Amino acid sequence: MKTVTVLGSTGSIGCSTVNLLEQALDQFQVKVLVGGSNVEKLAEQAISLRAEHAVIADESQYDKLKTLLSGMGIKVSAGRSAVIEAAHIKVDWTMAAITGAAGLEPILSAVKNGGTIALANKEALVCAGDVMLKALKKANALLLPVDSEHNAVFQAMADKQIDQIKHITLTASGGPFRQMSLKEMKTVTVTAALKHPTWTMGAKITIDSATMFNKGLEIIEASRIFSLPEDKIKVLVHPQSVVHGMVHYTDGSFVAQLGSADMRIPIAHTLAWPKRMATNVSELDLAQLALLNFEAPDEERFPAMCLAREALRQGGCVPAVLSAANEIAVDAFLKGRIGFLEIAGVVEKVMGQIGTQPAETLEEVLFWDKRARELTQEHLGVEVT
């Protein structure tokens, strides 16, 4: 039996992971489930998976969780330190699916166990790349990419001819505003931005897809995972989200991974790795689909990718600043306090204001993350969440 923990089990990736585990309870023993504030969902999952321990980050939900799980023989705890402590319980496989920089410390706690980290959370690797990579090496832990493009590239690199790779391609759906002018984007609503054309995901990443900050974060994520420089990571807009990533070799071959736009496929890949497991995701019908389209990204209408490339080239604290400023700006947009185009605008301002500073330790990363949040809030006139 493989022992597993799911950090962020109540979210979109978390629920897809739980769905796969429910179908294979003879192979997986669930040790810990961590939720943010959705206590009903967490309790329901803990019962269904016969989990040993359920943790809710929001301390005010502790009594409710205790009541919901009373008499079930499931350990219950709450609060940020309980999350970090529970992430440290030794397991073979941990799903890291807490959104944003809030996921960083729980991931580092899990890494210390030396197991496999199935990494969905991209912000942690973006803001603390060196810190995470050093921690993984020290603990002899294995990182498997869950993000669909990175999982695709990982699968396409399976023959390990790393020295023969020319570059990689991350595909992008282009989001709901792929064909919109900048003038039209200025007044888009939150509801329109939350309508992703191909994937069903949590709110933050859905807005990131609409601004294409998601692709920007993914460029940095890919650089960290595959040790590639910025100019070897290309982006190609592919509105159908069928081809998820490609590796281009020196002999002219491209190796690509294809699949339905369903995160259970990459999650299952990391759950079973190095083997494979069955999922009940319906297979793509390419004959019915008939056409796959590709186009170059428009960096003028979607400046987020250029900002991320700049952050990656500058290094130090800049990726952490970009990601933290974006988190605050997305939250403000979701709350209806700023316009869509202000997201990239404020990220650029805060990056320029802070400049390149060293961020080699966790403390330094957390310092610049906090500073970027404060400055973004000042520029936008909103509260830090």
Ligand SMILES: NC(=O)C1=CN([C@@H]2O[C@H](COP(=O)(O)OP(=O)(O)OC[C@H]3O[C@@H](n4cnc5c(N)ncnc54)[C@H](OP(=O)(O)O)[C@@H]3O)[C@@H](O)[C@H]2O)C=CC1
């Ligand atoms: N969804 C997708 O298809 C993909 C997602 N990703 C990445 O995976 C991560 C998760 O995305 P997604 O599942 O869509 O996001 P969701 O918003 O759907 O889920 C986020 C999860 O994190 C929990 N959470 C939020 N804040 C905290 C906190 N402070 N402490 C503990 N738990 C917390 C939430 O709990 P609750 O809901 O109970 O409050 C929820 O379980 C993101 O980093 C995203 O970029 C990457 C590729 C694809």
Ligand SMILES: CC(=O)[C@@H](O)[C@H](O)COP(=O)(O)O
């Ligand atoms: C499913 C996944 O991996 C997301 O990161 C997805 O790629 C988002 O869609 P975009 O391609 O629109 O950013």
Ligand SMILES: [Mn+2]
């Ligand atoms: Mn992705």
